[in-house]
Amino acid sequence: MSKIIKLKLAFNFKTDTVCVQGAMSAYNTAVSILKNNVGIEIPPEIYNNMAALHFWQGNLDEAKVTVVTELSQARRQEMKWGVFL
Numbered sequence: 001m002s003k004i005i006k007l008k009l010a011f012n013f014k015t016d017t018v019c020v021q022g023a024m025s026a027y028n029t030a031v032s033i034l035k036n037n038v039g040i041e042i043p044p045e046i047y048n049n050m051a052a053l054h055f056w057q058g059n060l061d062e063a064k065v066t067v068v069t070e071l072s073q074a075r076r077q078e079m080k081w082g083v084f085l
Contacts (some may be wrong), residue, residue: 027046
């Protein structure tokens with residue numbers, strides 16, 4: 001494999017990792033603000049996206065916990081609104 005291809009692969013991996021970590025940080029900040037400052041229920045879509053990011057990073061246990069949280073939140077919304085949103 002040429003040096004250019006190796007460098008490009010290393011750069012892409014590093015960039016993807018940083019993007020995923022940045023996205024996870026943004027989601028954690030949003031969840032914290034919504035819970036503590038605004039006082040609203042977190043939309044299940046946010047937890048779903050966070051679970052996907054955990055999965056992407058290889059954190060399978062954390063992804064599973066986040067999916068369970070997402071499903072619980074979706075069920076709460078379903079009971080509250082009478083439909084699955």
